[in-house]
Amino acid sequence: MDDAAAILGRADFFMICDDEQRRMLGFASDRRHVEADEVIYKAGTVPEGAYVLIEGTLKARNEGVEAGKPYALSEPGSVVSTMALILDKPRPVTITAVTDCELLFVPRTAFLKLVRQYPELAQKAAQRIERELNGYLGALDPLRRKMKSR
Numbered sequence: 001m002d003d004a005a006a007i008l009g010r011a012d013f014f015m016i017c018d019d020e021q022r023r024m025l026g027f028a029s030d031r032r033h034v035e036a037d038e039v040i041y042k043a044g045t046v047p048e049g050a051y052v053l054i055e056g057t058l059k060a061r062n063e064g065v066e067a068g069k070p071y072a073l074s075e076p077g078s079v080v081s082t083m084a085l086i087l088d089k090p091r092p093v094t095i096t097a098v099t100d101c102e103l104l105f106v107p108r109t110a111f112l113k114l115v116r117q118y119p120e121l122a123q124k125a126a127q128r129i130e131r132e133l134n135g136y137l138g139a140l141d142p143l144r145r146k147m148k149s150r
Contacts (some may be wrong), residue, residue, distance in 0.1 A: 004029045007104045010077040011052045016124040021114055028110030032103045037114050040080070040095040040103070047084040047091060049107040052077065058099025072098065082129065085111040 004026030008014040014022060031054075034040060041047045043063035053073055058080065061070035073080065082097055085108050115122035 004031065004104055007052055007054055007077075008106070011079050012051075012077060013079045013082050013128065014052075016121065017114075019145050021121060022116065024114060025106055025110055026104075028107060030105045030107075032105055034097045034101045034103060036097055038097045040097065041091065043092050043094045044090050046088055047081050049105055049109075049111070050082055050085050051080040051095075052104040052106065053080065054102035054104060056103075057098040058101060059096045059098050061096070062092055063094055082132070084108060086129070088127070112125055 005023040008022040008026055040051060053076060056143060057072055057074040059070045059072055062068055081091055115125060
């Protein structure tokens with residue numbers, strides 16, 4: 001449990017939690033080993049939570065209309081599918097292990113239970129996700145302007 005809490009402490013998103021909240025999430029989390037080329041989840045599926053990369057390299061590929069070049073995640077503490085902690089919606093991305101990986105799976109049910117217990121955590125999570133979404137939208141602005149000028 002303390003090992004999982006320490007892993008969450010290195011994950012940028014979970015900095016919104018205090019030590020006790022990370023311990024509670026760590027207790028509910030599940031450490032998983034995945035082999036190279038194993039699919040963590042496919043685009044169009046609904047992940048039941050988020051994954052924190054402990055070790056290894058993952059590949060993320062947008063599918064469908066937003067398809068593009070895949071990108072790699074290899075920074076320990078990277079959180080995959082933060083939105084899955086809150087939303088029960090299909091994801092547009094397929095996540096695959098490039099190398100053997102160690103992951104910590106954080107179930108949505110545990111995170112939602114925690115935010116119900118700690119309203120200030122819910123507010124911090126909402127603010128954090130809003131900042132991330134604004135960052136994504138800001139990154140798209142040059143492309144949007146380019147498309148309008150055609």
